[in-house]
Amino acid sequence: MNTSNAVIPGTATNSGWSFNWGGISSPNDLATLGKSILSSLLLSPDLTHRWLKSHSFTSNPLLSVGAPWEIYRLQISTSNAPRIVDLYTKSGDISDYHSNLVLVPDWDVGFVVLEAVGEAADVKRNLISDMIAEIFLLIVEVAAKEEAVVNFAGRYTGVSSSVVIGTEEGVLGLGVNLGLSFKPRSCS
Numbered sequence: 411m412n413t414s415n416a417v418i419p420g421t422a423t424n425s426g427w428s429f430n431w432g433g434i435s436s437p438n439d440l441a442t443l444g445k446s447i448l449s450s451l452l453l454s455p456d457l458t459h460r461w462l463k464s465h466s467f468t469s470n471p472l473l474s475v476g477a478p479w480e481i482y483r484l485q486i487s488t489s490n491a492p493r494i495v496d497l498y499t500k501s502g503d504i505s506d507y508h509s510n511l512v513l514v515p516d517w518d519v520g521f522v523v524l525e526a527v528g529e530a531a532d533v534k535r536n537l538i539s540d541m542i543a544e545i546f547l548l549i550v551e552v553a554a555k556e557e558a559v560v561n562f563a564g565r566y567t568g569v570s571s572s573v574v575i576g577t578e579e580g581v582l583g584l585g586v587n588l589g590l591s592f593k594p595r596s597c598s
Contacts, residue, residue: 417526419506425526426505434504437522440511444520448513462498462515486547495547499539510539517550558584 413422422428435443445451450458464474464481472483482497498513508527513520523539555577562584563576575584 419526440522444513448518
């Protein structure tokens with residue numbers, strides 16, 4: 411067995427590298443699965459929406475359980491108004507190897523992390539996923555706001571009213587400013 415390009419924590423035998431596990435998913439396999447779930451290619455949109463819901467909460471207010479998800483609530487702050495984002499995760503372990511599929515339905519994005527953790531696995535296991543989520547989701551939040559401004563910001567005018575949609579520094583997302591002007595009615 412060629413181990414020249416392998417990531418082996420410890421020895422090939424102790425880490426589980428040398429065992430024949432059968433079919434193992436690659437990062438591409440997991441990414442394809444994640445895209446399929448977010449695009450409702452495996453289940454109908456209604457069923458996917460129901461599948462991506464919490465079924466039970468734990469004693470930790472930032473953790474709930476779905477079927478089959480572990481749902482972590484991450485607080486991100488791109489402005490003065492922090493916001494909570496739900497991360498739908500499915501992790502798996504084989505010996506010293508760990509995988510984590512993370513989906514963020516709010517933005518239709520996700521990521522996959524594969525780790526070879528060795529000793530102290532419980533401490534290190536989700537470290538990379540946590541770091542990616544904290545950095546990546548801040549960037550996604552800013553990009554989503556910028557895209558919303560390009561696609562939706564502006565003044566919308568009707569016959570007797572108008573509305574201005576835009577952003578304000580330190581406030582999440584788009585805001586609405588109603589500039590109502592009423593025409594007087596004639597009484598008869």
